Amino acid sequence: MISPLFLCAKENPETLFAKGNGQYAKAQYKEAAQSYEEVLKDGYKSADVYFNLGNAYYKMGEMAPAILYYEKAYKLTPGDQEISLNLQLANLKIADKIDAVPEFFLAKWWKSFVLFFSVQALSVFAVVLLLLGFTLLIVYLFAELMTIKKPAFYAGICLIVLGLLSVFIGNLQNSYLHNSTQAIVFNGTVNVKSGPDEKGKTLFVIHEGTKVTIKQNDDNWIKVELPNGNIGWIESVAVKEI
Amino acid sequence: MKHYYILSLLLLWTSTIFANGIKPGAQDVKVTATVSKNVVGTGEVFEISFSVNGNIESFNPPALNGFQVVGGPNQSSSYSSINGSTTSSMSVSYDLVAVKEGEFVIGPAVVGVNGKQIKSNAVKVKVVKGRAVPQGNAAQPQRDQVADGNSTDISKRLFLRAVANKTNVYIGEQFSVSYKLYTNIDLVDNALDKLPDFNGFWSQEIKNNNPNVQWEVESYNGVKYHVATLKQIILFPERFGKLTLDPLAMTFVVRQAAPSNDPIEQFFGGSYKDTKYKIKSSPITINVKPLPEAGKPEGFNGAVGNFSIGANLDKTSVKANEALNYALKITGSGNLKLLKAPELTLPADIEKYDPKVNDNINESMTGVSGSREYSYLLIPRHEGNYTIEPLKFSYFNPSTGKYVSLSTGSFAVKVAKGDPGSNVTAYAAGGQQDVKMLAKDIAYIRTGNSGLTRDGEGFYGSALYYALLCTGPVLFLAAFGYRKWYRENNRDIVKVKGRNANKVAAKHLANAQKQLLSGDKKVFYEDVYRGLYGYLSDKLNISAADLNKDNIRGQLKARAVNESLIDQLTETLDLCEMARYAPITGISEQEVFDKAKAIINDIENNA
Numbered sequence: 001m002i003s004p005l006f007l008c009a010k011e012n013p014e015t016l017f018a019k020g021n022g023q024y025a026k027a028q029y030k031e032a033a034q035s036y037e038e039v040l041k042d043g044y045k046s047a048d049v050y051f052n053l054g055n056a057y058y059k060m061g062e063m064a065p066a067i068l069y070y071e072k073a074y075k076l077t078p079g080d081q082e083i084s085l086n087l088q089l090a091n092l093k094i095a096d097k098i099d100a101v102p103e104f105f106l107a108k109w110w111k112s113f114v115l116f117f118s119v120q121a122l123s124v125f126a127v128v129l130l131l132l133g134f135t136l137l138i139v140y141l142f143a144e145l146m147t148i149k150k151p152a153f154y155a156g157i158c159l160i161v162l163g164l165l166s167v168f169i170g171n172l173q174n175s176y177l178h179n180s181t182q183a184i185v186f187n188g189t190v191n192v193k194s195g196p197d198e199k200g201k202t203l204f205v206i207h208e209g210t211k212v213t214i215k216q217n218d219d220n221w222i223k224v225e226l227p228n229g230n231i232g233w234i235e236s237v238a239v240k241e242i
Numbered sequence: 243m244k245h246y247y248i249l250s251l252l253l254l255w256t257s258t259i260f261a262n263g264i265k266p267g268a269q270d271v272k273v274t275a276t277v278s279k280n281v282v283g284t285g286e287v288f289e290i291s292f293s294v295n296g297n298i299e300s301f302n303p304p305a306l307n308g309f310q311v312v313g314g315p316n317q318s319s320s321y322s323s324i325n326g327s328t329t330s331s332m333s334v335s336y337d338l339v340a341v342k343e344g345e346f347v348i349g350p351a352v353v354g355v356n357g358k359q360i361k362s363n364a365v366k367v368k369v370v371k372g373r374a375v376p377q378g379n380a381a382q383p384q385r386d387q388v389a390d391g392n393s394t395d396i397s398k399r400l401f402l403r404a405v406a407n408k409t410n411v412y413i414g415e416q417f418s419v420s421y422k423l424y425t426n427i428d429l430v431d432n433a434l435d436k437l438p439d440f441n442g443f444w445s446q447e448i449k450n451n452n453p454n455v456q457w458e459v460e461s462y463n464g465v466k467y468h469v470a471t472l473k474q475i476i477l478f479p480e481r482f483g484k485l486t487l488d489p490l491a492m493t494f495v496v497r498q499a500a501p502s503n504d505p506i507e508q509f510f511g512g513s514y515k516d517t518k519y520k521i522k523s524s525p526i527t528i529n530v531k532p533l534p535e536a537g538k539p540e541g542f543n544g545a546v547g548n549f550s551i552g553a554n555l556d557k558t559s560v561k562a563n564e565a566l567n568y569a570l571k572i573t574g575s576g577n578l579k580l581l582k583a584p585e586l587t588l589p590a591d592i593e594k595y596d597p598k599v600n601d602n603i604n605e606s607m608t609g610v611s612g613s614r615e616y617s618y619l620l621i622p623r624h625e626g627n628y629t630i631e632p633l634k635f636s637y638f639n640p641s642t643g644k645y646v647s648l649s650t651g652s653f654a655v656k657v658a659k660g661d662p663g664s665n666v667t668a669y670a671a672g673g674q675q676d677v678k679m680l681a682k683d684i685a686y687i688r689t690g691n692s693g694l695t696r697d698g699e700g701f702y703g704s705a706l707y708y709a710l711l712c713t714g715p716v717l718f719l720a721a722f723g724y725r726k727w728y729r730e731n732n733r734d735i736v737k738v739k740g741r742n743a744n745k746v747a748a749k750h751l752a753n754a755q756k757q758l759l760s761g762d763k764k765v766f767y768e769d770v771y772r773g774l775y776g777y778l779s780d781k782l783n784i785s786a787a788d789l790n791k792d793n794i795r796g797q798l799k800a801r802a803v804n805e806s807l808i809d810q811l812t813e814t815l816d817l818c819e820m821a822r823y824a825p826i827t828g829i830s831e832q833e834v835f836d837k838a839k840a841i842i843n844d845i846e847n848n849a
Contacts, residue, residue: 017692024687043696048688053685082685118695123702127710134714138721158326160714165710170702188626188659189591203588208416209622 012142013044020052029059035122046075058090063209064240066090071211074198075177078111094209111176119173126166133159183224183239185210191240192232196221203232212239252807271296273353273362275468278426279398287312291335291466292351292362298332300354308369309338322411340369363389365464398465402472402490402523407607410529412547413482414577415640416609418448420474421490421523424460424467430516431495437473438488442481444580448474458827476610478546478577479530489522492521539647541585545637547609548577548681553650554634562660566620570597570633570650575611578603584635589628592655595619622657629654670688720769747842750777751835758831766820766831770838774815777842785814791815803848811841 011019020035035058036162039049050073057066062205070087103214130209136156143149188208193200212224215231220237271294292301319332334351345368350361401424401785408417421438448806460469468833472490472656479485493574497514533546549572570584583597595618603612620629629652636647699706732738734824754769779786791812814837817826826834 006491013694014692017694018689021687039692039694044694046693047693048690048692048697053688058684072437086684119702120695124706127707130711130714134718137718141725152456163714167439173703188624189589191590202590207591 007208010014013039013042016042017052020056024052024056024059027059031062032056045072045076046173047073047080048085050076050088054083054086058086063090063093066184067094067209067211068186068240068242072185073180075242078115079108080135093208095175095207096210097103114169114172114176117169119170119177122170122173123164126163126170129159130164133157133163135180180241181214181223183212183214185212185234185239187238190234192224192230193238194232196223196233197220200233204230206234211242214239214241257780267520268623271355271360273360274354274461275348275351275362275365276363276461276464277348278465280366280463280465281398281456284340284343287337287339288367289335290348290365291333292353292354293331293333294355294360295331296352296355297330298334298355299357300359301334301351302576303336304349304351305333305475306336306338306348306585308340308344309348309367310341312337312339326430337374338611340367343369343371345369347679349369349651363464367380373818383601392844396653397521397549400425400429400494400519400521402492403462404487404523404526406487406528408528409526410531411479412531412638412640412643413533414544414580414638416476416478416547416576417528418476419473419487420524420606420607423455423492424462424471426465426467428497428514429494430497433493434518435493436488438478438490440475440487443477443479443617444487445575446476446605447611448607450475470506474607476605477528478530478580481753482530485528485530487526490524491522492519493518493520494760495519505558507679519573519821524632534643537645539636539645540635541634542636542638542645543582543584544591545572545576545581546640547572547574547578547634547637548639549576549635549637549646549648550579551633551635551648553649553653554654555630555655559656559658560622560652561658562622562625564621564660565615566622566655568620568653569617570628570635571613571617572617572635573613575609576612576638578610578612579613586618586633587631589622589630591626592628593621593628595621605616622655624808625657625659627656652751671800688714746777746780749841750774750780750842751838754835754838758835763825763831764822765816767826767834770834771815771818771822774811774818774838774842781845798845801848803845803849804820807841807844810837814838814841816837 006125007068016035016039020032020039023029023032023035030150033053036049036053039045049212050069054073057063057069067090068086070090072082074083074087083223097219122208133156136152139206140152140156143152156215176242185206185208190206191202192204192206194203195242206226210226212226214222215225216223217236218233220236221233223233224239244555251579273292273294275292277289278291279286282288290306298317299313314336316334316337318335319330338426340346342397345366348365348367350364351678353360403422403424404419405422406417406419408415411417455468455472457468462469472492477487496517496519498517551573554571556569560566560732568586569584572578572581579601583599586597587592593820597616598617600615600617601612604611604612617841620630632652633648633650635649636645638645750773751770753772754766754773755843757763757766757769775786775789778784778794779789782794784793795808795812798811814834817834818827820826
């Protein structure tokens with residue numbers, strides 16, 4: 001009676017991940033990609049899963065999903081050399097060569113800083129720091145001795161500031177991870193129109209694998225900007241958000 | 243070169259022989275009357291001949307009023323056999339001398355041919371005043387001497403004509419021009435001086451495969467000439483306005499019989515002289531009209547004529563980066579060779595190469611016709627479904643004066659994904675080389691700890707998270723509120739003191755209470771005494787050594803403690819002092835203790 005339940009039960013994401021790795025090692029890239037995607041379907045994610053999935057697609061010669069998953073991985077761990085390298089190699093194999101402006105190093109540092117601790121760790125820090133900080137302030141309120149009162153006040157304020165910072169960074173990270181503004185083109189050829197209309201003038205053409213920045217949404221159309229600054233409208237079905 | 247004139251002179255002296263038994267051809271029989279000159283001077287000899295393309299059975303010459311017959315009738319006949327059918331022609335000619343000035347019409351001759359009576363045409367001859375015979379040349383005729391002649395003398399007998407089949411055309415409309423040489427004089431030599439250059443026209447010469455000039459007999463203005471077509475050109479005007487075709491200039495050496503009285507010389511053909519003449523065709527003016535603006539289709543690029551088009555695509559389904567062939571064929575007559583390659587609009591992802599042009603064009607007097615094929619090599623670079631839009635071609639039809647727009651069909655092309663890597667070579671740019679050298683393959687997958695997380699499952703964002711975040715501030719606020727309330731409560735010293743009086747009294751009388759319980763009376767009173775003193779010392783802030791009854795009384799009075807209380811205090815103090823030396827009666831230790839306690843309470847409450 002119990003065994004069907006176990007059969008129906010989903011595989012543990014960790015084992016799925018390991019299974020995918022094994023399939024990849026045996027050059028079964030299609031199966032590996034399926035395993036990784038199942039992990040993602042269950043709601044789990046990590047830079048490593050995205051990275052490995054990108055690799056599997058790269059090996060299958062499908063550059064658009066490869067780039068998409070590399071970008072997703074890179075988003076989680078900005079500054080990762082391996083991801084960045086694979087991404088560059090994948091970008092060499094797509095049709096459009098658009099020289100992207102390199103990210104300003106401060107922006108990159110800031111991103112790495114925001115993403116340095118996981119959002120979970122940040123939330124624990126925030127709670128602990130705030131609790132400690134306010135306790136110290138309470139001590140300050142009631143302590144009679146100046147030698148206790150003064151350090152308790154300053155330490156309490158410091159801890160509260162750090163705690164609030166943790167909350168703030170946690171929120172930043174959360175919104176960065178969940179609000180996408182970039183997308184990868186998945187259609188072979190996409191005509192970029194001057195407006196959100198099929199009959200609009202075609203300004204230029206982009207191809208599968210090109211990364212665009214989403215500027216605006218309008219029904220089934222999105223306004224996109226290319227790294228070189230060109231702006232136009234494309235149908236939203238043509239892209240997948242990072 | 244035909245020595246027709248000489249032939250006729252020779253015939254003058256020989257008896258006429260009829261060539262019988264030659265059947266006329268099947269063609270219509272015609273009698274043509276021609277004169278060698280239609281403007282003659284008085285006293286000048288000229289020839290009138292009547293030629294028939296058949297056997298002359300009877301001949302009734304017209305009345306030759308105003309002319310004197312000096313020779314003839316001379317008969318000549320010729321026959322030719324082509325492909326077994328024999329045709330013959332005969333002619334009768336007279337040499338005439340004009341007597342009077344004026345215009346004369348020589349009436350028709352009636353010729354009997356094949357049992358029919360056929361009339362020739364009438365010929366007009368203008369007789370002008372006779373010219374003087376050039377003396378010098380005539381007196382001393384010299385053979386092999388070529389003298390420059392006056393071309394006006396000969397202009398009626400040797401001239402060039404430019405004949406255009408149209409003189410009123412549109413820009414780009416083709417028309418043909420023939421340069422013809424007319425002569426009824428003996429030509430010895432010729433040289434081309436100047437070919438016309440056709441400014442404002444695009445020209446296409448009609449190639450003649452026969453290197454020899456073909457001579458034909460043609461009558462022009464009633465005069466019979468030998469005619470050779472020297473040049474035939476098809477022209478396409480390139481701008482509008484009145485355009486003039488340059489004349490063709492040639493130099494001829496003409497052999498003319500010199501007048502001679504020597505009959506022997508005349509018998510052997512007579513003396514002759516060679517004269518050089520420069521002649522030119524008269525220029526032709528062509529009126530070229532611009533193409534009408536009304537109804538000019540968009541994308542019209544100058545095709546004039548009558549055309550049809552057809553397009554063809556060799557494949558409709560290919561892989562990316564494979565070549566397709568798109569061919570457009572324009573067939574018809576007009577300025578085919580001037581056509582610009584039509585602009586093929588293609589989806590942006592189909593690469594197009596310049597078209598290969600394949601001509602199959604004939605030139606003839608009716609114009610340039612044939613077909614021109616443009617084949618475009620197309621290479622789709624990416625997969626997808628593409629549509630090659632219809633190609634529009636429009637031309638101007640000069641015969642109707644209207645524009646015609648034609649359109650090919652559209653083609654759907656299905657492009658499958660190309661072989662991997664093939665498009666990389668097509669797009670690889672030099673600038674990307676350095677990246678390639680860093681690594682030839684992607685970095686290997688990550689196999690360690692997956693670091694998997696799940697959205698919305700963690701501590702972040704949970705109710706507990708927010709609750710704990712709020713706990714700190716809430717606790718702090720509560721503590722702050724408590725402290726405030728506490729301070730608020732303790733601000734009224736009297737109340738606090740009152741509240742605390744019992745405690746203060748108990749504190750000072752704590753030892754006394756112990757002694758009360760143990761029953762040691764002497765120590766008990768001492769402790770009560772000390773307790774009170776201690777209390778007063780604390781209360782009045784006077785050291786125990788300085789404390790005495792007067793002192794206490796004064797201080798308490800200053801604090802507005804009432805007299806009775808002070809009396810009770812001093813009484814109790816006295817009682818305690820007494821009890822050290824003598825036992826106390828009338829009051830129990832408990833009463834003393836309560837009294838002392840009550841006093842402290844009262845002082846606390848009052849002071």
